[in-house]
Amino acid sequence: MTTVDAPPRGSLPLAAARLPVWAPGLVAAVAFGASGLLALLAGWGITAFVVLAAFLFVAGLPLWSAVVEGRRGAMDRLMTSAVWTAFVAALIPLVWLIWTVLSEGLSTINSAFLTYDMRNVVGDDQGGIYHAIIGTLLVTAAAAIISVPVGLFCAIYLVEYGKGKQLARWITFLVDVMTGIPSIVAGLFALALFVLLFGPEIRLGFGGSVALSLLMIPIVVRSTEEMLRLVPDDLREASYALGVPKWRTISKVVLPTCIGGIITGITLATARIIGETAPLLVIAGKTDSVNFNLFGERMTTLPVYIYYSFTQPGTVPFDAPPGTDPPGIARAWGAALVLIVIVMALNLIARIIGRIFAVKKG
Amino acid sequence: MAKSIDVSDLDIYYGDFKAVEGVNMTIKARSVTAFIGPSGCGKSTFLRSLNRMHEVIPGARVEGKIMVDGQSLYDSAIDPVAVRRQIGMVFQRPNPFPTMSIYDNVLAGNRLNSKRMKKATADAIVEKSLRGANLWTEVKDRLNKPGMGLSGGQQQRLCIARAIAVEPQVLLMDEPCSALDPISTSAVEDLIHELKADYTIVIVTHNMQQAARVSDDTGFFNLKAAGQPGHLVEFNSTKKMFSNPDNDATEAYISGRFG
Numbered sequence: 001m002t003t004v005d006a007p008p009r010g011s012l013p014l015a016a017a018r019l020p021v022w023a024p025g026l027v028a029a030v031a032f033g034a035s036g037l038l039a040l041l042a043g044w045g046i047t048a049f050v051v052l053a054a055f056l057f058v059a060g061l062p063l064w065s066a067v068v069e070g071r072r073g074a075m076d077r078l079m080t081s082a083v084w085t086a087f088v089a090a091l092i093p094l095v096w097l098i099w100t101v102l103s104e105g106l107s108t109i110n111s112a113f114l115t116y117d118m119r120n121v122v123g124d125d126q127g128g129i130y131h132a133i134i135g136t137l138l139v140t141a142a143a144a145i146i147s148v149p150v151g152l153f154c155a156i157y158l159v160e161y162g163k164g165k166q167l168a169r170w171i172t173f174l175v176d177v178m179t180g181i182p183s184i185v186a187g188l189f190a191l192a193l194f195v196l197l198f199g200p201e202i203r204l205g206f207g208g209s210v211a212l213s214l215l216m217i218p219i220v221v222r223s224t225e226e227m228l229r230l231v232p233d234d235l236r237e238a239s240y241a242l243g244v245p246k247w248r249t250i251s252k253v254v255l256p257t258c259i260g261g262i263i264t265g266i267t268l269a270t271a272r273i274i275g276e277t278a279p280l281l282v283i284a285g286k287t288d289s290v291n292f293n294l295f296g297e298r299m300t301t302l303p304v305y306i307y308y309s310f311t312q313p314g315t316v317p318f319d320a321p322p323g324t325d326p327p328g329i330a331r332a333w334g335a336a337l338v339l340i341v342i343v344m345a346l347n348l349i350a351r352i353i354g355r356i357f358a359v360k361k362g
Numbered sequence: 363m364a365k366s367i368d369v370s371d372l373d374i375y376y377g378d379f380k381a382v383e384g385v386n387m388t389i390k391a392r393s394v395t396a397f398i399g400p401s402g403c404g405k406s407t408f409l410r411s412l413n414r415m416h417e418v419i420p421g422a423r424v425e426g427k428i429m430v431d432g433q434s435l436y437d438s439a440i441d442p443v444a445v446r447r448q449i450g451m452v453f454q455r456p457n458p459f460p461t462m463s464i465y466d467n468v469l470a471g472n473r474l475n476s477k478r479m480k481k482a483t484a485d486a487i488v489e490k491s492l493r494g495a496n497l498w499t500e501v502k503d504r505l506n507k508p509g510m511g512l513s514g515g516q517q518q519r520l521c522i523a524r525a526i527a528v529e530p531q532v533l534l535m536d537e538p539c540s541a542l543d544p545i546s547t548s549a550v551e552d553l554i555h556e557l558k559a560d561y562t563i564v565i566v567t568h569n570m571q572q573a574a575r576v577s578d579d580t581g582f583f584n585l586k587a588a589g590q591p592g593h594l595v596e597f598n599s600t601k602k603m604f605s606n607p608d609n610d611a612t613e614a615y616i617s618g619r620f621g
Binding site for chain 2: 234238253256
C-alpha cells in the first residue's frame, strides 16, 4: 500500500491522492444507515443507535483515508472527526435542555405569571413569579455592587502594584481558593455572620447578596486580571514618559484600553451567580410576597422559587383529568425559562458591550 | 530652554545584575547625542535611566549621579513624575494610545495631567506639535480618527508629536527608526535636525550611518564579555568618532570588523 519506490531525484511530487469532498458525508450516511439497520433488527433504543453510528463514522473515515491518502491524511481525518463528534456530543445536552425548558415552560408564561406574586395562591389559582424576579434582580444587583469594586481594585493591585510581592502571591492563592468555595458554604458563612450580628431569626436579601459576592469576587478578579495583563507595557511606559503619574496612567490609559473586556467579564460573572440556589435557601429564605427591601424580611429569588415549586408543588385539583401534574411543576418550568432568558440577555449584553468598547482601528 | 546633562560614575542594576557600569559623560544642550554599540550592551538601559524610566521595572536601580540644571536626578527629593515631564521619550516601537484619536494622542501629555485648556489653545498645541513632527499635512483632515489607523512611520511621528507637545527640555529617543522604512526614517531624521534648535536630543541607534548623519556627539558602548556589565568605551564628537577614533575597539566596531 505504501509507496516502495523512492521517486527519482529531481522530480517534485506535490500532488497526492485525496478523498473527494463528499467523502465525510458519504461515510456519515453509511454509518447511520448501517447502525439504523442493526438497531432495527436487534430492537435497540435511540441511544445505542447514535453511539454506534458515531463510532462507525469516527472509525470508518480514517480507514478509508488510510487506504487512499496514507498515514498523515488518515490521522488528520481521525482527529477531525473526533473533534466534530466531541463538539456534537457537547451540543446535544445544551440543545436538549433549551428545548425541554421551552416546551415545558412556554405554556405557563403569560402577563399574569410575570406580574402576580404567590401570596394566598392555593391549588391551581393563577400565581406568578413577580416577587421572585424582583428578588433575583435586587439580590444580584447588590451582589454585583459589592463585588465589582472589590474585584476590580484587587485585580488592579495584583497587576499594577503587586508584581513579585509576597502579598500579591498570597492574594492570588486565596482568590484561587475562593474560586473553589462550594456555594452552600458561602451561604452558611453569610448566615453565620448575620446571625451573629442580628440574632438567630434573621433572614434577609442582603445576606444573600453577601454570600453571592463571595462567589462573584474571585471570578471578577480573575477576568479583570487577565484583561489588565493584556494591555502592553509599551502603553504604560508611553504614559509615564509623558510625566503622567501612575494612578492616572491606570485610570486614563490602562483601564480604557481594556474596559470592554472587563465589563464583559463582570457581566458574565453576574450571569454565573444569578442562578445560585443553595446560599439563598439558607440566608435569604423564601416568601410568597413581593419584597423590595434588601435589608429586611425574607426575599425569594427565581432559583429558590423553582426549588420550592418543585419540591412542594401543591395538590392536583380533584376535578383534573388523571395524570395531571401538580400546579407547582408548571410554575417551576416557567420560572426556569424566565431565568434562562435573563441569563441569555446578560450574555448578549456582555457581547454588545465588548463590541462597543473594543479598541477601534482605522 | 534645553538643558545639558552631566553623568558621573553611573552604575545601573537590574536586581543583583549590574547592567552598565562607570559611565561618565556630558550631554550638551541643543545638540544631538547618539549612542551606538552591540545589542545588550546597555545603551537603552542608560537612556532610560536619564529620565527615571529605568526604575519602572521592578528591582531596577541606579547608583551614581546624573545632574540636570544643577539638580541631581536621583536625589530623594526629586519627583520622578516631574523629571519625566521635563525629559520626554520616544520608544523603539510606535505606541500611540489605542483608545484615543490622533488629536487626543497629541494632547495626551497635557490632558492626562488634567491641565484644563481652551479649545483654541489645544488646537494650537496640536497643530504646532504635528507640524513639528512633520505629520500635519498628512493627518490634518482626519484628526478625529484613531491613532492606531496610521501607518507605522506615521505612528512613530505621532509619538514624537506627543512627546514634544508637553515641551520637554530633553528628548530621549530609543531606536526611533528601527521599525521604519527608509522614507519614514529620513522624515524622522529631518525632524531631529529641526528639533535640535530647541531641544537636547539623545538617540540610541543601531544604524551607524544614522548616528553619523544626525548626531554631534557619539558614545560607543560595549561589553567586556558576555555576562559582564556594559560600559562606555569612548565618547567624542561624531566627526572624530567616525574619522579618527581614540579607541581601537571603536574603530573596529564602526568599520564593521566585529559586533
